[in-house]
Amino acid sequence: MTRTTEPTAPTAPFGARLRRAMDTRGPLCVGIDPHPSLLAEWGLEDDVAGLRAFTDTVVDSLAEQVAVFKPQAAFFERFGSAGLAVLETAVARAREAGALVLLDAKRGDIGSTMAAYADAYLRTGAPLHVDAVTLSPFLGYGSLRPAFDAARASGSGVFVLALTSNPEGAEVQRARADDGRTVAQTVLDRLAEENAGAEPLGSFGAVVGATLTRADAELAVNGPLLAPGMGAQGGTAEGLRRIFGSALGNVLPSVSRGVLRHGPSPEGLRNAARAEAEQLAEAVG
Numbered sequence: 001m002t003r004t005t006e007p008t009a010p011t012a013p014f015g016a017r018l019r020r021a022m023d024t025r026g027p028l029c030v031g032i033d034p035h036p037s038l039l040a041e042w043g044l045e046d047d048v049a050g051l052r053a054f055t056d057t058v059v060d061s062l063a064e065q066v067a068v069f070k071p072q073a074a075f076f077e078r079f080g081s082a083g084l085a086v087l088e089t090a091v092a093r094a095r096e097a098g099a100l101v102l103l104d105a106k107r108g109d110i111g112s113t114m115a116a117y118a119d120a121y122l123r124t125g126a127p128l129h130v131d132a133v134t135l136s137p138f139l140g141y142g143s144l145r146p147a148f149d150a151a152r153a154s155g156s157g158v159f160v161l162a163l164t165s166n167p168e169g170a171e172v173q174r175a176r177a178d179d180g181r182t183v184a185q186t187v188l189d190r191l192a193e194e195n196a197g198a199e200p201l202g203s204f205g206a207v208v209g210a211t212l213t214r215a216d217a218e219l220a221v222n223g224p225l226l227a228p229g230m231g232a233q234g235g236t237a238e239g240l241r242r243i244f245g246s247a248l249g250n251v252l253p254s255v256s257r258g259v260l261r262h263g264p265s266p267e268g269l270r271n272a273a274r275a276e277a278e279q280l281a282e283a284v285g
């Protein structure tokens with residue numbers, strides 16, 4: 001008789017695994033954003049072979065150094081199924097080398113479709129199962145429920161957009177509901193409920209841009225706070241203290257172009273990531 005073995009979930013929830021990774025490797029997240037302009041700067045063609053060479057170089061150079069990689073799904077989807085195959089391989093290689101993978105896909109849809117996205121990214125054994133995925137709450141926070149359920153079942157995590165790094169985000173995210181709270185604060189409060197009692201860190205994080213002048217929000221969600229926008233968008237290590245205040249210890253600052261432009265030499269990438277990490281350590285302590 002043939003016995004089938006169900007893939008097993010990781011032993012620890014995402015929040016605990018992320019806490020350990022940030023404490024041992026430092027809190028830097030490096031984005032994998034193979035922009036056509038970066039491929040050209042690296043001397044690569046804007047095709048699948050170029051995408052693969054770029055992605056493999058970033059992963060092989062940094063997977064033993066950084067806590068988290070954040071591949072940007074759009075740059076892989078540009079190449080259709082061949083691009084997704086590159087992403088799948090990169091996710092497996094990065095995780096094998098000990099880095100966590102947060103897929104920046106910003107998914108959000110009605111609940112029944114959300115269940116399919118959850119199945120794609122958050123189910124143990126799925127071809128594109130990642131440690132965490134970014135989600136958009138703008139079809140209603142409750143529509144994300146299937147993703148929270150799937151993440152709990154597989155020990156994965158999610159990061160929900162709250163205060164994004166782009167200037168256009170404020171018109172939606174700072175809008176106030178009848179109870180006086182901003183849309184962003186409602187998302188943050190719901191995340192705090194999701195993470196209640198979790199130790200050492202909840203698995204359900206928020207995206208709060210490193211480019212903000214101030215957060216003007218209660219950020220104590222007992223979960224990680226992904227801070228994209230460092231470097232190319234103007235966010236700085238010093239600015240993080242002003243934005244995040246007492247929540248600073250849970251911040252995962254993310255840099256993409258600021259590190260990637262130092263390739264294709266593995267040493268260039270490693271030195272750039274190390275310099276970013278040192279600046280963070282100095283500014284954040």
Ligand SMILES: O=c1ccn([C@@H]2O[C@H](COP(=O)(O)O)[C@@H](O)[C@H]2O)c(=O)[nH]1
Pocket residue numbers: 031033072104163164165166207208209228229230231232233254255256257258
């Ligand atoms: O609020 C957000 C949410 C996500 N992003 C993503 O992060 C990287 C930023 O790249 P840089 O080269 O470091 O500017 C990119 O993939 C964005 O889609 C963000 O910037 N802001």
